[in-house]
Amino acid sequence: xxxxxxxxxALSIQEGENATMNCSxxxxxxxxxxxxxxxxxxxxxxxxxxxxxxxxxSGRLRVTLDTSKKSSSLLITASRAADTASYFCATDGKxxxxxxxxxxxxxxxxxxxx
Amino acid sequence: DAGVTQSPTHLIKTRGQQVTLxxxxxxxxxxxxWYQQALGQGPQFIFQxxxxxxxxxxxxxxxxxxxxxxxxSSELNVNALLLGDSALYLCASSHGxxxxxxxxxxxxxxxx
Numbered sequence: 001x002x003x004x005x006x007x008x009x010a011l012s013i014q015e016g017e018n019a020t021m022n023c024s025x026x027x028x029x030x031x032x033x034x035x036x037x038x039x040x041x042x043x044x045x046x047x048x049x050x051x052x053x054x055x056x057x058s059g060r061l062r063v064t065l066d067t068s069k070k071s072s073s074l075l076i077t078a079s080r081a082a083d084t085a086s087y088f089c090a091t092d093g094k095x096x097x098x099x100x101x102x103x104x105x106x107x108x109x110x111x112x113x114x
Numbered sequence: 115d116a117g118v119t120q121s122p123t124h125l126i127k128t129r130g131q132q133v134t135l136x137x138x139x140x141x142x143x144x145x146x147x148w149y150q151q152a153l154g155q156g157p158q159f160i161f162q163x164x165x166x167x168x169x170x171x172x173x174x175x176x177x178x179x180x181x182x183x184x185x186x187s188s189e190l191n192v193n194a195l196l197l198g199d200s201a202l203y204l205c206a207s208s209h210g211x212x213x214x215x216x217x218x219x220x221x222x223x224x225x226x
Contacts, residue, residue, distance in 0.1 A: 035217075040222075041220060042204060042218050043157070043206075043217040044217070045216065048214060102147075102157075102159060104149075104157045104158070105156050106155055107155075
């Protein structure tokens with residue numbers, strides 16, 4: 001079963017608006033990462049947040065992590081048509097010695113309309 | 115600096131056949147992971163190779179096997195193909211215990 005669950009499954013907004021996606025997970029983690037995927041191609045790494053961090057920024061991206069609620073959110077500000085893609089959260093299970101067995105959620109499909 | 119490359123980009127097979135997918139990791143990376151992504155779903159971890167050994171394995175049957183070569187490139191083999199094996203197969207590479215994986219463009223497999 002998948003660890004992460006993104007919400008909503010699909011999101012449609014106008015260019016310039018902000019987009020917020022949420023991710024919930026079930027077990028303790030070392031870190032949580034967000035990836036973007038365009039049109040069923042390879043995944044592009046966006047940002048990593050560690051379990052001892054609460055918020056992280058990268059350009060127009062803002063990620064928060066609440067380990068007590070086992071949830072994370074990804075905020076994309078001032079969205080552009082080029083942000084149209086599927087967004088996935090991936091968790092790295094705590095206690096995993098190699099820390100590389102990512103568990104992905106089903107993703108949020110974001111459509112940014114011009 | 116080339117990123118992760120995969121071949122072929124697309125493949126069509128029939129049930130019962132066998133398939134081999136190939137992956138070359140990003141320069142400087144020594145760890146390769148394989149994922150299966152069904153349409154509309156997130157990637158599912160198949161297995162990971164490091165130093166030519168399978169280091170971790172997800173919940174996939176023995177029909178799925180792999181190999182890593184001394185130059186760190188890797189192959190994914192799937193035997194006795196089923197219709198349900200139709201998916202995008204993604205390869206990701208990283209260096210040792212690095213937290214971030216870099217993904218290739220994937221191989222889209224269609225089983226008829």
